[in-house]
Amino acid sequence: MITPVELSGSRKTVFQEAWWLQAASGGALESIAINWGGSDVASLSFVRKERPLGIRSLVMPPYTRTLGPVLSLPPSTPSRHCANLRRVAAEIMLKLPRHDHFSLRLDCEDETAFAFALAGCSVSEQFTFRVEADADPVKLMERADRSTARLIRAANRRLKLHEHADFGRFVDVAYRHHPAGRNSHDFQVLERLFAASTARGQAIILGLTDAQGRDAASVLLVWGHGVLYYLVPHRDRERSGGDANALLLWNAMEFALDRGLAFDVDGYHSVGTASFLSSFGFPRHIRHVVTHCSLRGALLRTLQGWWRNREVRDLRPDPLCGVQMGNARLPQRFGQEARPQGQTVKKVQGAPPAASRDETPRTPKERVSQ
Incomplete structure (x- = not known):
């Protein structure tokens, strides 16, 4: 049956x-x-x-x-x-x-x-990357990339974790991450969501402070129905250093597991971020x-x-990305593949053959005498 x-x-x-x-x-x-x-x-x-x-x-x-x-x-x-x-x-x-x-x-x-x-x-x-509620942090650390594990340990020695519900303090860190002219967050909407979530005991702000007690990084966490989301992270670029992001993410994961919640890193928006998140070894999940x-x-x-992308010329590609936007080498490569076999590049008149060129640098005096 x-x-x-x-x-x-x-x-x-x-x-x-x-x-x-x-x-x-x-x-x-x-x-x-x-x-x-x-x-x-x-x-x-x-x-x-x-x-x-x-x-x-x-x-x-x-x-x-x-x-x-x-x-x-x-x-x-x-x-x-x-x-x-x-x-x-x-x-x-x-x-x-x-x-x-x-x-x-x-x-x-x-x-x-x-x-x-x-x-x-x-x-x-x-x-997205998601860790189940019954995961073991010790085993997760063993799965993480060695460089990422070193970043977490290094940041843990110089930064201190704090939990708070001061939304204004969170906004201050956000504006030190991206100034007002470049910050696209709608903090009125975020404040409404944070107030509604904290009223139900389903939100918190995790922050990292330096030795002087100044905020270096913070993230707004929300949860419900057994899953905690790494919703909006920010950091002070001058105070945080490159290891603060790794420690903040790891602390958020431990915060979730300590409360019997699954941890969702909430997706990513760039190849660089995806590569960074992959280094933690967290399981990948599909969002359709x-x-x-x-x-x-x-x-x-x-x-x-x-229209938005017509002038994209100077984007620096992520070194781990197979598609290099705005990279002149990519169309050159396509041109080489499209060239019929046996076809050679036309030589410039007066230019010596490539094989006969001396690769040794010469001084201006030597070039004149030659």
């Missing part, structure tokens, strides 16, 4: 809580519900954004790292459960307001990605990204992406 299955409530995340979504959206939240036989079996929240060129977007509220439909499906067999997921995803897409762009980033344990793909959405992958665009939305977003 096949045992019926039911989507467990433990799959819900802190980012799907009504209080979080209201605080993140500032009251601009909209929701749709899917009703079967008089009972709501699914709901999805989003905010509307008017983008440049008139693109109508339905997106997640700020600082909401993952967001998928909240499901209350009836018990069923595995095959019926999959069919129910497909039906829910199809009805959600039909019930959404008219839009040019729709986007969700699903949690690692969300199982609706396949259903959204069958409902006409594009599904791509992003990654669901998008749906109208023809108009797809064309306008493509034009916007081209």
Whole structure:
């Protein structure tokens, strides 16, 4: 006999809580519900954004790292459960307001990605690193890269860990990380989220101070439904040093495990950050990204992406990245591969053959005499 299955409530995340979504959206939240036989079996929240060129977007509220439909499906067999997921995803897409762009980033344990793909959405992958709640810190340290372990031990000798709930103190460190002109954080939204989370005992700020008691680095942590997220980290570039990031991340992981919570590093935004996080040896997990665009939305977003990146010429590539943006050697390499075999480069008149050139540096006097 096949045992019926039911989507467990433990799959819900802190980012799907009504209080979080209201605080993140500032009251601009909209929701749709899917009703079967008089009972709501699914709901999805989003905010509307008017983008440049008139693109109508339905997106997640700020600082909401993952967001998928909240499901209350009836018990069923595995095959019926999959069919129910497909039906829910199809009805959600039909019930959404008219839009040019729709986007969700699903949690690692969300199982609706396949259903959204069958409902006409594009599904791509992003990654995060997550440590389970029963992990052993000693074994985790053994898995870490040796240089990263040395950074953690070195920072631990000169920096001291503090826990506090002073949001203004956190903002001060943030502005020392990125000045006001370059800081893109919305601290009003962050303060609302921090206040709502601390009121429920689900947030804290971890800080590292130097020998003089000055803040060198800090991170805002939030948790719920068994997972703690490394939400927003900042550091004072002059006081922190290169090892403060490693120690702060490690201390946050230990903070989570001490409280029986899984630890999620909350993704990454660059190849360099991904390489840094990989050095800890934490397990990688997939976050599926669901998008749906109208023809108009797809064309306008493509034009916007081209316009923003048209002058990207001087980006310094990450040394571990296989794709080197703005690197002149890359098109040269493509040109060499495209050149037919046997074809030689035209010689410049008067230039000596490469093989006959003397590689020994000469003084100006020697070059004149030659």
